[in-house]
Amino acid sequence: MTPLSPTDRAALLGIARASVLAHLGLTATPALPEAGPLAERRGAFVTLRVRGELRGCVGTFQPAGSLARTVAAMAVAAASEDPRFRAVAREEISELGLSVSAMGPIRRLLDRRSVRLGADGLIVKRGWHRGALLPRVAVEHRWDAEAFLRHACLKAGLPARAWEEPETEVEAFEAEEFGEEPAQ
Structure with missing residues (x-):
């Protein structure tokens, strides 16, 4: 890229x-x-x-x-x-x-708390549910990593803490x- x-x-x-x-x-x-x-x-x-x-x-x-x-x-x-x-x-x-x-390229986020606020965007997927938030969203709302993960889950139509469950895929990307x- x-x-x-x-x-x-x-x-x-x-x-x-x-x-x-x-x-x-x-x-x-x-x-x-x-x-x-x-x-x-x-x-x-x-x-x-x-x-x-x-x-x-x-x-x-x-x-x-x-x-x-x-x-x-x-x-x-x-x-x-x-x-x-x-x-x-x-x-x-x-x-x-x-x-x-x-x-930029999408990568799997294995350590889900390692999201880099302001640098990483998030994609949360489970079954037919999918939600994405751009990197700037966490900064604009002054969210910490957990809040960013929760809101990505909610955008996907999942429970806020779905990111903690192993069947939920969490990916990061730069933009x-x-x-x-x-x-x-």
């Missing part, structure tokens, strides 16, 4: 914003790079905020294509398919802030997280 340069990060933020604008019929669909780090196959999450409040967050760990293509698709999905929110409207564009989380404020 190649670390993203400031130029790559700016390009991904531009792709995310342009994809939302194109989805709303305000611009043409952005051209996507076919070489370099943005052409690598990586998962991504896109988070949208209006006036600092969460407005949508959608992502995937298993991309169907390049990082650029995944960011474009997840930006549109965050704006229109997050079941927690109504679709983003044209009137909100001037107040829309966005962030991208470019996913390069970066964002921009609304375009004025």
